[in-house]
Amino acid sequence: MRFTKITVALAAAGSAVAQRPTNTSICDYYTTALFKNNTAGNQYTLLTALVNTVVIGNYTQPNVGVAVPGILAKGTFNGSEVNLLPYFDGTLNSTNRGGTSGVSVNFLDGGGAEPLKNNKPANDDKSNQYFLLTHLYEFFGSLLGCSMQGMTGFAAYNGDPSMFKVHRFMNLDPNQLGYFVQQVALAGASFGVANEDLEGVGKALNQLFGLRCAPPVEVIKPQGPQLQAICIQQSCPLSPDAVCNQYEAPISSASSTATTGPTATGTAPTSTVSTAGAAAAGWGVAAAAVGVAALLL
Numbered sequence: 001m002r003f004t005k006i007t008v009a010l011a012a013a014g015s016a017v018a019q020r021p022t023n024t025s026i027c028d029y030y031t032t033a034l035f036k037n038n039t040a041g042n043q044y045t046l047l048t049a050l051v052n053t054v055v056i057g058n059y060t061q062p063n064v065g066v067a068v069p070g071i072l073a074k075g076t077f078n079g080s081e082v083n084l085l086p087y088f089d090g091t092l093n094s095t096n097r098g099g100t101s102g103v104s105v106n107f108l109d110g111g112g113a114e115p116l117k118n119n120k121p122a123n124d125d126k127s128n129q130y131f132l133l134t135h136l137y138e139f140f141g142s143l144l145g146c147s148m149q150g151m152t153g154f155a156a157y158n159g160d161p162s163m164f165k166v167h168r169f170m171n172l173d174p175n176q177l178g179y180f181v182q183q184v185a186l187a188g189a190s191f192g193v194a195n196e197d198l199e200g201v202g203k204a205l206n207q208l209f210g211l212r213c214a215p216p217v218e219v220i221k222p223q224g225p226q227l228q229a230i231c232i233q234q235s236c237p238l239s240p241d242a243v244c245n246q247y248e249a250p251i252s253s254a255s256s257t258a259t260t261g262p263t264a265t266g267t268a269p270t271s272t273v274s275t276a277g278a279a280a281a282g283w284g285v286a287a288a289a290v291g292v293a294a295l296l297l
Helices: 003-012 026-035 040-056 113-117 128-143 163-167 174-190 195-209 276-281 287-293
Strands: 075-077 080-082
Touching (some): 040 128, 075 174, 080 174, 174 195
Antiparallel strands (some): 075 080
8 A cells, every 4th residue: 555545544534543542552543544454564564654754754645734854854953953864874973883982874875765755664675774764663663562563564673672872872962852853743743643642752752762861761572671861961851860870971972072971870770651651642562762763773
């Protein structure tokens, strides 16, 4: 099914969004509403459309009328200019490949935006782009509570469980993370997601990934509690349960030559708030993490 038909269905189903049962995940609800059959393949199709929209912006016509620039486009947040593209095109040494400093990786080497416009992750299955986008689909699926994930047609996510480790050399600030969260919200809105759900996701995203030195949280079961904070600059709000001593500051970063990682100390126990806000909003087990998925390596 082409995604143009998906957006038409979403627009037509707009009145049903507010009636979604609280015990039904976003993934299962929308898959059923749009495809009638809640299968692994249909869930994967839905997640592909959503993630691709987050990355490159609107590419389905018609849509419900919400403009989505996408995270690869320059923008502003709280009056500050934001440009996330250098984190994807290899301009910055921002990728964690297991060493003590970031390395440059081009994640647009599989055709860039064109295959995404054609509802694919990349033009081949060997590129960094294919690796990134397929991981995004899987990560989103887990976080949005896709009940059929892991079956034929939609693989389970088995990537790095710690988003801090994945993103530590990006050295993101509040405006960069805020812009990304905004694009996730716009993408959801463009697919007809209810405002209440979007607000819940935004709050959960900030709590889970936007608080410097946040305690370990289990995002995807059964990977266990891991450090998840992505906003690590000193300008990022400090978690009330800060455990900065558990965060290893990056030796080098993508945004500056100086180390600006966590410096305060704390000994708070493992957090248990990872799913509450998102689940209340109906975004699955830990859907707060959907925003960070688009930066996942």
